[in-house]
């Protein structure tokens with residue numbers, strides 16, 4: 001049987017869209033995003049809480065809004081998703097979520113299907129860094145965008161820091177580490193993780209937390225100074241600048 005993917009539902013379709021990568025080291029690169037549903041973390045400021053904050057669950061979120069699971073998930077076979085992706089004139093594909101590495105079998109089917117059509121398809125995975133990729137994904141993925149969560153996310157450390165997964169990503173030359181920063185006090189945690197897992201400084205990005213332009217503008221000014229002074233790369237949130245918090249763009 002063909003592997004399946006549980007994807008975020010937008011209208012009556014899966015949330016698959018052609019846009020510019022908004023964050024991280026590939027910011028600005030034309031890309032097709034595939035947004036999977038489900039996440040093992042519950043960040044209080046998550047901008048895709050409709051992938052996990054279901055009605056009846058105890059998790060809290062700044063927005064104080066719960067979602068009916070059946071209205072926000074759509075299931076497709078990997079081949080169906082590949083057919084949708086092929087319609088776009090773009091070979092950079094970003095597997096995002098939620099937490100995409102909860103569905104590795106489905107992504108394996110998708111990657112094989114797309115590369116059978118055209119070997120030049122390139123895949124980035126946006127992960128929270130808690131899940132260990134399997135052998136196929138380890139080889140097949142071109143770029144890991146690892147967003148390890150800090151305590152400002154509201155998740156306890158046991159949930160958000162997994163040594164085996166962090167050690168795996170730290171050893172990959174195609175892994176980049178993007179930390180979401182709310183205040184200058186978060187820097188001590190970044191430095192602790194950098195030392196603990198020997199993360200290469202040149203592949204660490206600091207990105208201001210914010211789901212609107214006013215918040216981002218306040219935070220990017222002091223965060224840019226920190227990045228310059230301490231040698232970290234700065235990441236903005238281009239999609240918020242361009243389109244605000246709108247889904248599917």
Ligand code: SF4
Pocket residue numbers: 039040041042043045046047048049051052097098099128
């Ligand atoms: S890990 Fe990502 S998708 Fe999951 S709750 Fe946190 S921000 Fe949202």
